[in-house]
Amino acid sequence: MNNIRVRVNTDAISEIEGMLEQRFERVGQFVENKAKESCPVDSGILRASVHHEADKTGTVIGTNVEYAISVHEGHGSFSGVPFLRDAVYGNMSEINNLLGGN
Template identity: 40%
Template sequence: MTVIVNEDNSDEWGRLFESSLRRALEEVGQVAEGYAKRLCPVDTGRLRNSITHVTGYGAKAVYIGTNVEYARYVEMGTSRHKEQPYLRPAAQNHIGQYRAIIENELRNG
């Protein structure tokens, strides 16, 4: 007689997935933040130094930005100043790299 025991490991797999996803999102945030800082125009350095990222685990997202009040005018321009995007290109121009980071962490994490 053969006895087969089925174990439910879904909770453990769920924890492993969430842990890998957290690490991946944090790495994506750090990389994207680096790109934004490199692209950011510098006068005093205040704007560049204020760029940071926050990982929203519940939303499974990474947010890159700044709390400097004039940041949007630099990014999008005004009627008197040409736009100097640094956040949008940091996010949009490296999607393949971000996807690879997430896939790698989920496979190997």
């Protein structure tokens, strides 16, 4: 029977994870800034609440303000302003570049 050996370079894995976390952090900050630019402002609470959290697996951009979904998607006769969605889909080229794409 053949012996097969696999050697895992854990230092390289840690380096890759660190690089990914840095890139996801840059993307998160970029998208957060773009979302804040296009977020409608009344009192400023919603815009100030937009934040991101990044780790080695990705980044999450959002808000914890209860009425954010109504502003984003619309409610009743009020048309929504999809500031989070637009911050991502309107900037895919820049996001790709921040992730190291071509």
